[in-house]
Amino acid sequence: MTEVSVAPDPAATGADASDEPWSAFRQALLDDGVLLATDVDGIYGRSAAYESVADAIDRLVLRVGADQDALSVRFPPVMPWSTFQKNGYLESFPDQMGSVHTFRGDERLHAELVHRAESGEDRGELLETTDIVLCPAVCHPLYPTQSGRLPEGGRRVEVYGYCFRHEPSTDPFRMQAFRQHDYVFLGTPDGARDHRDRWIDRGLEVLGGLGLEVEAVIANDPFFGRPGRMLAANQRTEELKYEIVAPVFASGRPTAISSSNCHLDHFSRPFGIDTADGAVAHTACFGFGVDRITLALLDRHGTDPAAWPDTVRSVLWP
């Protein structure tokens, strides 16, 4: 799981964003047409310039990981509810879910639905659940496909795609729909720690090479409720999660742009993933937050990528 958090964040939909630390940056992104606003905070259209950076980061990540002999898989932005439930996300992060509902009624009910929507009434009661949920982390759909015994030495898998978390904010770094590029390891506990540690070093090197002042910090996921606070504390004590942060905005606020997680047997146990020896496997992943990195670069070097320093451009577009 590759939760990426930022420092305490007061943002909420409809809040006046003009006094926030990100106000000037957000306005520049919109004024310069790098991002296109929609009716919903945290949902943006992306310009060709923005996408050219995101694509360059994607290719950079693939070059950096070329020695990993990784299996490459892509998943769509939605996944089975069964996966979401089995892997514990429902238990730990219910408030971030994007559960997918649809309409299965007749024409009469449809007329009522349209009427309610037009008069601003809630539609929820007239819709029904499906067996689908928005994918909250790009590696989640992978684990059910890896059931069974792993090869000697474990397996590395590279995944890229869109994730969703319901956390509306005017902070451009806190998008509701965003991309992660992950390198996942499945194998022994030592192999998992090793993967995590190596990728933190690589991440620091790669992101530092883009002119970002990065550092790795111990972090925790925003687990739900009181039991969640204990889980978060435990995650920190055991150093299961690191984030690579960079200072952003004029305020120098540290913001996570990548993260690395040891999952222990959290994903392998529910889906029956075993090591070559038949023990329950451990998993770990390192996730490049592609939209976050793109934004950090736009914040650091300006909203026109064509005018970025040659040292940065030559890494992104070699």
Place this chain on the structure above:
Amino acid sequence: MTEVSVAPDPAATGADASDEPWSAFRQALLDDGVLLATDVDGIYGRSAAYESVADAIDRLVLRVGADQDALSVRFPPVMPWSTFQKNGYLESFPDQMGSVHTFRGDERLHAELVHRAESGEDRGELLETTDIVLCPAVCHPLYPTQSGRLPEGGRRVEVYGYCFRHEPSTDPFRMQAFRQHDYVFLGTPDGARDHRDRWIDRGLEVLGGLGLEVEAVIANDPFFGRPGRMLAANQRTEELKYEIVAPVFASGRPTAISSSNCHLDHFSRPFGIDTADGAVAHTACFGFGVDRITLALLDRHGTDPAAWPDTVRSVLWP
């Protein structure tokens, strides 16, 4: 709007797929690891081989459209509910919607939610609507960003991304999450027709060049209910929608792999898009069904792209 339909289709979740026209093809895709099955029909993981074809089609589409001087925009796979409601999708295709709901309750309600999910009870009642819906067609989020007066000669925009339609099926051509690459025109009525007609010709040429036996046919969208049947009939009479179909499966069943639509003022009126003269604009779009084309190629040339004819490979990977 770029609805892509196929000939009458009896498929539904849980149906025994072994006797369907697509059974052998589907099984080959799964056996050869080109697609990875999940717990939900129509939601698949994609292998590196599959993605290499989809990416090659994406780049081919960009090469073919290089003369269009098109604005390039990308949207995430979710969009504002307000857009969905205003553009008429709620009215015309409610049964295909993916409405996004989340959890906003306290710890007590969360415990109840987890309990219900674990015991197989429905979760819907405990969740609340958000202002977000899955994007049903890749060009939909574009129109609200185009409000105002267009330049002389109109505007062309190129959009690519994931779409969602709730229509579970074991037919691999009927994915619930799939990609479209669209060329959209916004301008005069004549300009819109012209855009549509030219792109049908281009589409036939491009797709025919990949060894597919394509033809353009008049089509209609699967509008909901009885009023919907009239809308569909009208769409055919006025020739507003064409699909490019190719025969697939041993059965030679014609399946839409691209489509072209004249929207008249359907998208411009609700979002206030005007021509340079101040008249209400018309819009049209041509959409390459990237996953459908990928599947048609895998069906036509075999599940190993490395073994495809040189004539096809040289077009995809020049």
